[in-house]
Amino acid sequence: MDTKITARSADGGLGTFEKWLSAWVGLAILAGLGLGAMLPGPFAVIAAVEIGHVNLVIAVLIWAMVYPMMVGVDFGALAHIGERPKGLLVTLVVNWLIKPFTMAGLGVLFFEHVFAGLIPPDDAQAYLAGVILLGAAPCTAMVFVWSELTRGDPAYTLMQVSVNDVVMVFAFAPIVALLLGVADIPVPWETLLLSVALYVAVPLAAGVFTRRWLMHGGGEAAVDAFKARIKPVSVLGLIATVVLLFGFQGQVILERPLVIALIAIPLLIQSYGIFALAYGVARVARIPFNVAAPCALIGTSNFFELAVAVAISLFGLGSGAALATVVGVLVEVPVMLSLVAFANRTRHWFPS
Numbered sequence: 001m002d003t004k005i006t007a008r009s010a011d012g013g014l015g016t017f018e019k020w021l022s023a024w025v026g027l028a029i030l031a032g033l034g035l036g037a038m039l040p041g042p043f044a045v046i047a048a049v050e051i052g053h054v055n056l057v058i059a060v061l062i063w064a065m066v067y068p069m070m071v072g073v074d075f076g077a078l079a080h081i082g083e084r085p086k087g088l089l090v091t092l093v094v095n096w097l098i099k100p101f102t103m104a105g106l107g108v109l110f111f112e113h114v115f116a117g118l119i120p121p122d123d124a125q126a127y128l129a130g131v132i133l134l135g136a137a138p139c140t141a142m143v144f145v146w147s148e149l150t151r152g153d154p155a156y157t158l159m160q161v162s163v164n165d166v167v168m169v170f171a172f173a174p175i176v177a178l179l180l181g182v183a184d185i186p187v188p189w190e191t192l193l194l195s196v197a198l199y200v201a202v203p204l205a206a207g208v209f210t211r212r213w214l215m216h217g218g219g220e221a222a223v224d225a226f227k228a229r230i231k232p233v234s235v236l237g238l239i240a241t242v243v244l245l246f247g248f249q250g251q252v253i254l255e256r257p258l259v260i261a262l263i264a265i266p267l268l269i270q271s272y273g274i275f276a277l278a279y280g281v282a283r284v285a286r287i288p289f290n291v292a293a294p295c296a297l298i299g300t301s302n303f304f305e306l307a308v309a310v311a312i313s314l315f316g317l318g319s320g321a322a323l324a325t326v327v328g329v330l331v332e333v334p335v336m337l338s339l340v341a342f343a344n345r346t347r348h349w350f351p352s
Helices: 021-038 040-048 056-071 075-080 085-114 121-135 143-149 154-182 189-255 258-284 289-300 304-315 320-345
Strands: none
Touching: 021 040, 021 189, 021 320, 040 189, 056 189, 056 304, 085 121, 085 154, 085 258, 085 289, 121 154, 121 258, 121 304, 121 320, 143 154, 143 289, 143 320, 154 189, 154 289, 154 304, 189 304, 189 320, 258 289, 258 320, 289 320, 304 320
């Protein structure tokens, strides 16, 4: 695998959609609010199309988002897991032993204490559940973009993501259940496990099968061409999901527009704090920059597609938990681009 990447500006590696992701999400929010107010009937019909707490319309849209990412996961990279272990160790410790718990702690601090006079207790609990889901879902796809923008080692990044996905299959549900339980939020275990199977295990298996079939027929070029062809489907899935979520949340948001900003505050603190921790540890450990930057960015970015899907399955389309996960989508790109720019300016802190 070619591990050389041409130097780019802080946003030069992003496609049009990724570069303006927050703008598209903002427009989808406005569209959802407007359509939800004008067409409540169709939204009610969509909400009723569910089996076992899984909304079938949203399930299809989430699959459209997640499946293309899973095609990019190469489990052959796991064979190199013992090479340069320090960067992988930082990623795993931050992603699974620190990040979920700091996010839960910040959620409790802000939603149950700092914002106690601004948010009703039931809503505060719902938003807390949403940020817990975000904190327990490290990035799977966009991290390749952040790695490229910092001229990271693509082979190492691929290995980190592949290991993360394997861990996610087994660790996501127990960690989420533990943190929801600590926060006194009822945990529907059956729905949680079903969500992990539907939105992690099954798409991952489908992605692995598709990748092997494509590699057999045309190698890495065939995989890249396939991902490029299905990327618009993923984009449409994300936008449609946001429109539906805010269509259901419209009345609540219009009555309390401040809620979006309040949810964003702990998410922003978490993102910058986790990056500082991982980046600082990588610097102390003298990890080369092309590994250090991606390993810090993986923990900072979120697998928001999974968080959105599980929030809807566990708590419903119109829940505060689902709303909180979508706010995570809204803040993701501006935060990550600022961290990419910071990393590139501090490249000289690390061994080359």
